[in-house]
Every structure is written in C-alpha cells, then in structure tokens.
Amino acid sequence: xxxxxxxTTLPAPGHPDGTGAPAARGPADGEAAPSWHALGLPTMSSMxxxxxxxxxxxxxxxxxxxxxxxxxxxxxxxxxxxxxxxLESTRQIALALARWYPAPAGHPPCEPVSAGLGLRPESWPGxxxxxxxxxxxxxxxxLLASGTGAAAFRVTAEYLHGGVPIGSCxxxxxxxxxxxxxxxxxxxxxxxxxxxxxxxxxxxxxxxLARGAQGRLVIAPRDPGHPxxxxxxxxxxxxxxVLEAGRxxxxxTSGRTSAAVAGLRLDLxxxxxxxxxxxxxxxxxxxxRFLVTSGGVVAxxxxxxxxxx
Numbered sequence: 001x002x003x004x005x006x007x008t009t010l011p012a013p014g015h016p017d018g019t020g021a022p023a024a025r026g027p028a029d030g031e032a033a034p035s036w037h038a039l040g041l042p043t044m045s046s047m048x049x050x051x052x053x054x055x056x057x058x059x060x061x062x063x064x065x066x067x068x069x070x071x072x073x074x075x076x077x078x079x080x081x082x083x084x085x086x087l088e089s090t091r092q093i094a095l096a097l098a099r100w101y102p103a104p105a106g107h108p109p110c111e112p113v114s115a116g117l118g119l120r121p122e123s124w125p126g127x128x129x130x131x132x133x134x135x136x137x138x139x140x141x142x143l144l145a146s147g148t149g150a151a152a153f154r155v156t157a158e159y160l161h162g163g164v165p166i167g168s169c170x171x172x173x174x175x176x177x178x179x180x181x182x183x184x185x186x187x188x189x190x191x192x193x194x195x196x197x198x199x200x201x202x203x204x205x206x207x208x209l210a211r212g213a214q215g216r217l218v219i220a221p222r223d224p225g226h227p228x229x230x231x232x233x234x235x236x237x238x239x240x241x242v243l244e245a246g247r248x249x250x251x252x253t254s255g256r257t258s259a260a261v262a263g264l265r266l267d268l269x270x271x272x273x274x275x276x277x278x279x280x281x282x283x284x285x286x287x288x289r290f291l292v293t294s295g296g297v298v299a300x301x302x303x304x305x306x307x308x309x
Contacts, residue, residue: 039095042231048085049092060097060138064089064159068127071228074202078128082202083167083261084247086159087115087240088228090169093138094155098173101140104149110173112239117264119167121307135160142172151175171239179236180270180297191220199248200258208245209252209279217252217279219245219292224274236271242300246290249279250304254288263287263305270299 036047051063066089069075072082091112103109125132142154152174159166191210201207205223212218221241225233229241237245243266251258277294287305291298 034096048089058140062136064134065131067131080126086169090157090171101150104146113174114172114267116170123166125161180294200251219277246302250288253281260306262307266302268300272299
C-alpha cells in the first residue's frame, strides 16, 4: 500500500511464534469501536474514528467521520477539511492499535514520533452538511519487538471518500522522546501574532506562532487550552501541534495558502515546550523545510511540499 513494506515475518494476531515478537491482541475479525475514554480523548466530539476491523495479520479497515464544525476547520458554508484531520484520525487509529501492540512491561505507551502526509488536492473533500464519511485502509509495519511488547511500530493509512483516494498518512510510534531545556518565558507584550488567514488557520485561536525579537518566529499559542492542539493544557506539544506550527510557519513565510499544500512531514527527536521554541524555515525546490529548536537543542524537523503550479 503506497509502497510501504509490510513485515511478513511477524506472526498473525493471536498466534505467537516463539521468537519474542508480540502478537496483536484484539477481536478476531469483528468490528471494534474503541470509546473516546479508551483513546484518552478529552471529549466525545473529539472522536474521529467510528469503527475498526481486522482484515489480515497486520492489516485493518476503519471508518472515520470528519465533522464540518471540527475546531480546526474554517467557519464557512462549504468547508475544505483541514489536512491535520487526517493525521489526527491516524493518531486515533494508532492509539487503538497500541492497545493490541502493547508497550513492553514497565514502559509507557508508544507515542507518535514521526508523521508523513500525502494529500491529493484534486480529490480532497469539502463538506456543506454535517460530516464527511471516509473509508480507511490500514497497515502495520516495522514492528520492533521487545520482550512481550512492541517497542515501536509504524501505521500507514490510506483514506478514501466515496471510494476515491484523497491521501495517505504514516505515523511511527515509539517510546517517549526526551525533554529539552526550557526555552524560557517569552514575554507576551513582545510578541506579534499573525492573522489566522496568513498561517492557514481556521480562526485566531488556532494560531500557534508569533514574531519575537528581530522578527524570529516562536511558538506561542493564542489559545493555550486548544481542544485539539493542546488538549488538557500539556507542558509540551503533541506531534500534531508541532507539525501544525511548522505548517503555519511555512505558509506565513511563503505567502502560499493551505490549498497549495500537497505533503507534510515531521520527525520529532525531543519534546517541544508549549511556549518559546523557535521555528526557522528554509526554502527548497517544491516546498520548504522547517526546524524547531528549544534551549539550543534541535527538537523537531519537518517539511511542507506544495502542489506543482
């Protein structure tokens, strides 16, 4: 699927082969719809994953629903869904899978440490009603066994709307990345937040960036309690929020719009503080790369690819 190699040496779920590779634990073949409580989501309205079923040893199918009034979307009669809805859906799928590919005993659950999105702008859905229903084909690969658990694995999800592919998303889950020295308290009076439209955000509360001293871009969320990007007011950003900060930085410096984005990539090496991390952008052919640093440490790198004009 999309060129992702599946690990065919691993045992089928429920059939360990004695090599130490963990067997997937879950329903045999029926649908499983994990509750929003089980996925650790703040509210039921945050739930994008509607149903889940196993198709093979490491392949699954799911149905997701993207509401028109999702917090990341624009408030317009016809909404073009925010691209990170695909990442958030895949994250929820990965969380569901993590219950069946559990972390080694005594270790915290695996978390997203990298993500890649490929979008098809020509078929990307818009919505004028209540919600958009999507079919999802899922594969699990690169499973790293540790004892009786999974120390890392990769989830690849292909999304279809009405049977037409609209894009794919790959998320790698692994152990918790280390902390970085705090970037220090950034004084609010010295910051200038860009307008939401300039960074491809749906509203002012979705803006994650501000310009600080010498025009440098820093992460300074306008809404520290954002229900999607900062659920539960965490001390560090989720991978979704870091990628969104990078996307906003690239759109702001390039002058391009959200509709021009064809691909997104993130690699997280350290936890990014909620405020004060610096975001630098460098142009390259067909898009831009971004670098997130905090306390002098590179915490994340990523890229944004634009459609060919």
